[in-house]
Amino acid sequence: MNRVLPVIYGPTSSGKTDYALSLSLSTNIISADSRQIYRYMDIGTGKDVGNAAFKNLNTPKIINKKIHWGYYYQFNSENPVKLWLLDLVNPSQSFSSVDWSLLTAYLINKYEDCMIVGGSGYYIKTLIDGIQNYNLNNNFALRKKLEKLELGKLQEILGDIWPDRLAKMNNSDRKNPRRLIRAIEIAQNKNSDKSMKFLNSVKVRGVYLVPDFEYLKTKIRSRAKDRLKKGLLDEIANLLKKGYKWDDPGMNTMGYKEFNHYFSSEKSKDECFEEWVSDEIKYAKRQMLWFRDDKRFTKVFTAQKNKKSIKKEIASLFREGISRDLSRA
RNA sequence: GCCGAGGUAGCCAAGGUGGUUACGGCACGGGUCUGAAAAACCUGGGAUGUCAGUUCGACUCUGACCCUCGGCA
Numbered sequence: 001m002n003r004v005l006p007v008i009y010g011p012t013s014s015g016k017t018d019y020a021l022s023l024s025l026s027t028n029i030i031s032a033d034s035r036q037i038y039r040y041m042d043i044g045t046g047k048d049v050g051n052a053a054f055k056n057l058n059t060p061k062i063i064n065k066k067i068h069w070g071y072y073y074q075f076n077s078e079n080p081v082k083l084w085l086l087d088l089v090n091p092s093q094s095f096s097s098v099d100w101s102l103l104t105a106y107l108i109n110k111y112e113d114c115m116i117v118g119g120s121g122y123y124i125k126t127l128i129d130g131i132q133n134y135n136l137n138n139n140f141a142l143r144k145k146l147e148k149l150e151l152g153k154l155q156e157i158l159g160d161i162w163p164d165r166l167a168k169m170n171n172s173d174r175k176n177p178r179r180l181i182r183a184i185e186i187a188q189n190k191n192s193d194k195s196m197k198f199l200n201s202v203k204v205r206g207v208y209l210v211p212d213f214e215y216l217k218t219k220i221r222s223r224a225k226d227r228l229k230k231g232l233l234d235e236i237a238n239l240l241k242k243g244y245k246w247d248d249p250g251m252n253t254m255g256y257k258e259f260n261h262y263f264s265s266e267k268s269k270d271e272c273f274e275e276w277v278s279d280e281i282k283y284a285k286r287q288m289l290w291f292r293d294d295k296r297f298t299k300v301f302t303a304q305k306n307k308k309s310i311k312k313e314i315a316s317l318f319r320e321g322i323s324r325d326l327s328r329a
Numbered sequence: 330g331c332c333g334a335g336g337u338a339g340c341c342a343a344g345g346u347g348g349u350u351a352c353g354g355c356a357c358g359g360g361u362c363u364g365a366a367a368a369a370c371c372u373g374g375g376a377u378g379u380c381a382g383u384u385c386g387a388c389u390c391u392g393a394c395c396c397u398c399g400g401c402a
Contacts, residue, residue, distance in 0.1 A: 012367080035367055045367085098364040122366045131363045138364065172361040172371035179362075179369075186364095195363080254367050278356085283367055289360070 003202045005108065006318050007032075007116040009124060009291055010209030011284040013219045014302065017048065019209075020117040021074065021081055023315055028071075028111045030084045030104050032118025032127075035253050037088040037095055040239055043232045044255030046223070047086060054087070067095075069103065091239060091250025094138065097126035098196075105198040121290030128204045128296070130197040133186050142188070146181045154180040162187035204296045207314050210288070212303035220280045224273065227255065236263070254279045 006025065009032075010016045020029050035045040049072045056070040067089055071082040084107060089095050100123045108114050116124060146154065158166045158180055165183050166174065173179045211219075236259055244251060246260050258276040261267035291297045298317055302310050 033367090034365095094365065096364045097366070101364090120366070122362075122368090125366095126363075129363075133364070143365090170361065170371080174371090176361085176370040178365075182364080249365065249368090252365085252368065257367090279367080285358095286360095287367090290362095 003112075005114065005116065005199070005202045005204050007124060007128075007204055007206040007297070008118075008209065008314070009121065009206055009297065010119060011211065011216065011287040012046075012119055012280060013216055013223055013284065014119075014209045014211045015307070016117050016119065016209060017083075018307075019311055019314055020115060021083070023311060024081065025315060025318055026081075026113050026115035028082050028084060028107065028114045030107055030114055030116050030118075031086055032100070032104075032116050032120045032123045033086075034095075034097075034100070034120040034123055035250075036086050037100070038091050038250040038253070039087045039089065040242065040244075041091060041235070041250055041253065041256070043227050043230050043235045044253065046227070049083065049086065052083070067099070067103070089250075091244045092248040094249050096138070097123045098131060101127040101131075101198045108199070108202065119287055121287060125290060127198050130195055130199075132195040139185050142185055143181055146184060147177070151175060151177060151180070154184070158184050158187065205318065206291060206294070206297035207317055208291055208294075208297040208299045210299050210301045213284075215303065216284055217281055220284065221277050224255070224277050224280065228273065233259065233262075233269075254283060 008016050008020050017029075017031070020026075033045070035041065036047050038045065041047075052072040052074050054070060054072050056068060069085065069088050071084045072086060073080040073082045085100065085103060088103075097120075100120075104116070104127055116127070118124065146157075149157075154177060155166065155174065162183065165187065169179070169183070232255060236256055239251070239256075240263065246257070251257060255276055258272045258279060259269075262269050262272045292299075300310065300313055300317070305313075
């Protein structure tokens with residue numbers, strides 16, 4: 001039997017989580033957010049859990065890394081909604097789209113009533129379309145060695161050991177050191193060319209929020225200001241005090257990385273702030289590229305509409321879509 | 330008003346004894362993506378202050394004008 005998995009995707013600042021929480025369509029909301037997975041990074045990543053309570057669960061066996069996970073749930077609600085996959089790892093730990101997909105697949109398997117909400121397009125893409133080379137973990141030693149090489153040299157190495165892959169890469173990827181290094185990493189590992197599906201017998205039904213871009217820009221700016229006011233700089237200072245470094249995976253996050261130069265007194269707070277806002281806007285643009293032509297997603301234009309009618313639209317899209325999907329199944 | 334410095338894209342900016350298509354960076358537009366993805370990349374368009382002069386040819390040299398900055402009054 002086919003199951004339907006509702007997904008709400010949209011750029012930063014589009015209000016995804018708000019809609020998901022207030023819609024009460026699902027009791028298990030799974031956050032697809034590659035930054036809110038980090039502990040101690042709350043203000044900058046917009047972890048808006050307010051007065052929710054956190055409940056810890058056991059570390060599941062499906063992941064060999066040490067990941068503590070649980071969910072937040074809302075107070076003051078007759079039907080408390082659980083918000084999953086926040087605060088999974090420390091800022092120094094690496095975490096991948098596959099890790100996230102494994103956890104998500106586990107949850108979907110365990111709970112009938114789930115919904116995905118988030119703006120990390122690559123995470124959602126990995127989950128719903130699967131991935132290749134799943135058996136091959138990252139080889140950080142190799143990466144470090146390869147990172148020192150020039151682009152041409154990397155292409156040469158890949159061309160020697162896996163010419164087909166190099167030939168198949170498009171111009172953008174062929175000039176991207178990270179992608180080349182990953183390809184070399186895979187090529188050096190035999191039997192790694194297996195693919196993995198995370199979802200079985202699950203039909204994805206997505207809503208893709210499309211805000212007015214000019215409005216989104218002003219919203220991003222005011223939200224950033226607000227986060228400064230809430231004590232973002234103290235949060236960063238605290239992370240540094242805890243011993244986290246600027247090159248830790250978690251610290252490569254907008255709202256944090258831009259203030260590196262402020263903490264080293266190379267730039268003013270305002271300069272860093274402007275850089276941050278600019279990064280957020282560019283990011284929002286990149287976010288809009290995922291799923292824009294994906295038939296599984298329906299666009300919801302939010303400009304000129306109030307929250308209530310948007311909520312209604314999303315809810316009816318899911319209801320109609322879900323019943324249609326089910327009847328077809 | 331006088332003296333000095335200078336005007337190259339939205340911003341910062343290189344250049345040359347006059348000679349294909351004027352270096353870059355930021356910003357902006359359009360994209361890529363199969364274990365880092367809020368990452369890392371690819372790609373596109375746009376400029377010589379104005380008017381004359383010299384010259385086969387001026388962004389480059391000459392003059393006038395306009396504007397900016399600094400100093401003196």
